């Protein structure tokens with residue numbers, strides 16, 4: 593029996609009898625992956641070269657030296673009008689009005705497709721589901737699924753890593769505020785997240801280091817936790833037991849093109865982060881102008897990654913929106929443009945391709961994209977640096 597199947601069976605309280613184990617535990621795993629599918633996607637094993645691109649990097653490569661393509665608001669890939677309508681009855685419990693789906697949608701392919709196409713960093717935004725029983729994924733007020741939750745989606749990653757043991761994954765977890773009228777990052781939420789990230793299964797799939805990144809070799813087949821959450825409602829023993837790099841939300845300044853965040857004061861380990869997600873242009877600015885501002889912040893930060901602090905972590909967010917603008921610049925418009933009549937040079941992704949081609953053999957760090965699959969050579973260019 594594989595370790596992950598045992599963990600599923602244990603979680604479900606189905607410690608199987610000897611002799612029955614492989615059949616029952618594979619049914620249990622199938623059920624868990626089915627529940628996860630609205631966020632993780634339908635599990636199909638695929639072994640193309642991009643699904644295992646880390647095979648060509650030596651074990652002693654430091655993770656901070658690697659170029660890691662990621663996705664921003666990864667869970668939003670199926671958030672259409674139909675999804676919003678389907679979840680509206682449940683969302684009503686949240687006592688909030690939810691704006692148009694274009695406001696929230698930042699991707700169009702499932703997690704498993706992202707993984708198979710080379711994506712290795714995921715932005716996971718969780719909060720309590722509308723019935724206050726489990727942690728599910730949101731983008732602001734938009735509930736993204738009621739059946740796929742933090743627990744079962746993690747099993748999708750565990751299964752994928754079993755199928756691709758050469759790879760390492762970065763999962764960023766962030767508490768999503770403004771999901772429901774009275775929702776807060778309280779002790780109940782923090783306890784659920786703690787339990788998911790320290791379960792027996794999590795202990796065997798998450799790298800157990802705290803506040804430092806090691807080598808690729810030590811992280812293959814495992815997940816590196818990027819903690820954009822505090823455990824401030826729980827006793828300090830919980831904080832002590834939590835692995836991963838801690839990016840306290842209190843230090844992650846809002847809409848900042850140059851965040852300098854020390855995540856390990858003892859060893860003086862600092863991360864350089866660009867998270868300028870809403871260009872500060874005057875209302876009524878054109879999409880082209882907003883795209884320019886965002887491209888400028890993104891490319892300037894990547895230039896820093898290629899030239900400064902070679903042993904520090906660089907984490908650049910190429911994602912953006914300006915939904916307060918008139919007309920609104922949805923994430924898709926920012927990433928891909930709005931048709932050549934309005935945005936002749938395309939969106940941030942289009943502008944990044946020639947820029948990235950000039951960064952050959954350089955460290956660019958972790959870069960989080962919206963609509964990562966367009967233009968279709970974006971990730972190929974990134975992975976060939």
Ligand SMILES: *[C@@H]1O[C@H](CO)[C@@H](O)[C@H](O)[C@H]1NC(C)=O
Nearest residue numbers: 629630631633670674675678
């Ligand atoms: C995507 O959303 C639609 C509309 O809610 C739903 O019918 C479909 O099953 C979803 N797709 C997946 C893969 O969950």
Ligand SMILES: *[C@@H]1O[C@H](CO)[C@@H](O)[C@H](O)[C@H]1NC(C)=O
Nearest residue numbers: 685722723724773774775776
């Ligand atoms: C969930 O918890 C919130 C905050 O405590 C509360 O306002 C809300 O009524 C609860 N919802 C349900 C369905 O129990």
Ligand SMILES: *[C@@H]1O[C@H](CO)[C@@H](O)[C@H](O)[C@H]1NC(C)=O
Nearest residue numbers: 854859860861862863901904
């Ligand atoms: C900590 O590291 C930063 C660069 O990452 C450096 O500028 C600073 O001088 C260091 N501080 C100490 C106390 O070593």
Ligand SMILES: *[C@@H]1O[C@H](CO)[C@@H](O)[C@H](O)[C@H]1NC(C)=O
Nearest residue numbers: 849850884885888889892893
């Ligand atoms: C471009 O980026 C640089 C570096 O972040 C910043 O100093 C400058 O103000 C930006 N210019 C515009 C127009 O956004």
Ligand SMILES: *[C@@H]1O[C@H](CO)[C@@H](O)[C@H](O)[C@H]1NC(C)=O
Nearest residue numbers: 879919920921925930931934
């Ligand atoms: C995008 O293009 C449409 C026409 O196709 C236009 O109505 C809309 O205002 C444009 N939006 C932006 C942000 O430029």
